[in-house]
Amino acid sequence: MKQTRNVTIMHENKFINIYQDLSSKIRRAILPAGQLLPSENELGDQYRASRETIRKALALLSRNGYIQKIQGKGSVVLDVSRFDFPVSGLTSFRELAEHTGEQWKTTVRQLILMKPDKKLQQLMNLEEDQNLWKVIRSRTVGGETVILDKDFLLLDTVPMLTADICEHSLYDYIENELNLKIGFAKKQITVEEANEEDRQYLTLSTVSSVVVVRSLVYLDNTQLFQFTESRHRADKFRFVDFARREHL
Structure with a gap:
């Protein structure tokens, strides 16, 4: 039972880990301002995560000012140097x-x-x-x-x-x-x-x-x-x- 609970917690927190990795890359300009993030499917393959998990991470990035979602285009990286x-x-x-x-x-x-x-x-x-x-x-x-x-x-x-x-x-x-x-x-x-x-x-x-x-x-x-x-x-x-x- 304990092992199952730990696995569940890790799964629930996975979008936080993805958010932290992407936000760190944006702050360090590894993902520069103006660049499009990879698609949800590409991010899912990269992080071995479900589409729902990727969407949670992207929503948190958007809420904290790291990206701007543009319909028909994708997620654009914002300038966070200031x-x-x-x-x-x-x-x-x-x-x-x-x-x-x-x-x-x-x-x-x-x-x-x-x-x-x-x-x-x-x-x-x-x-x-x-x-x-x-x-x-x-x-x-x-x-x-x-x-x-x-x-x-x-x-x-x-x-x-x-x-x-x-x-x-x-x-x-x-x-x-x-x-x-x-x-x-x-x-x-x-x-x-x-x-x-x-x-x-x-x-x-x-x-x-x-x-x-x-x-x-x-x-x-x-x-x-x-x-x-x-x-x-x-x-x-x-x-x-x-x-x-x-x-x-």
């Missing part, structure tokens, strides 16, 4: 990282209390004696550090922070522990030359520019509580949005 970063949404990094399907690591580089400088006073409409949390975190995937996040949060709104909280998710802590509701953000996106701090923390090699997303974040009662500056290695991200034309 991570999609939504422009209009207000999503925590942890939520975005989970969507990529990759293993990300967050490292807290700095966590201190500070007084705002002139720039922050102006940006956040602060008094010079107000206290802020300053949090610097780097984000690493595939052995490369590709994001540097700098957050400034009002102590009056967020009275306590720890490195563990910052490593996990600020927004999860704010919403589920402090029971505050994050409402909206005003964003500015620019492309800038990498600065000394970028070169210190990011894996840049020959890359000399970063995409910088600066956001003023408000609670749902319109109270401004955070300024964040998220610096992304320019060759690793694709900034996307969904737009619908309004018909008058």
